Amino acid sequence: MFKRLLIAVDGSEHSARAVEKAIESIAPELSEVYVEVVYATTSAQTKSSRLSEHELYIRKQNEEEILQPAVERLGEEGIRTEKVVLHGDPAAAISEYANEYEFDCVVVGSRGLNPLQKMVIGSVSRKIVEQIRHPVLVVK
Secondary structure, eight states: OOOEEEEEOOSSHHHHHHHHHHHHHHTTOGGGOEEEEEEEEOGGGOOGGGSOHHHHHHHHHHHHHHHHHHHHHHHHTTOEEEEEEEESOHHHHHHHHHHHSOOSEEEEEOOOOOHHHHHHTOOHHHHHHHHOSSOEEEEO
16 A cells, blocks of 8 residues: 655656546555655756746646646645755656655656657656656556
């Protein structure tokens, strides 16, 4: 039984399905579970010192728009959650964070990359599976 989960979200339909699968996997003891909902922004977006106050505000709003649906959905089930924003390459940032803390499982959505994209850049979910020491659930 998973009691402490990390769910990585990016605002995509894949991450929404990952949230639903996480809920299914922890039922019926939903109130005993703690979930961290994590969004990782790319390093190109993290140069805070170079951004105006308005640009920082917009970035914060975008992060909130990505995290909030997952947090609300988990809240509907009575699941305790915390929002976390990480900065840097998504796969590396999520993997480093997950390895630093003791999670029972990390849940991520898969991305529908075409074969050429997978060969050239790989997928975030594949990199996470390779780098994280904890069980990882990849949801299609």
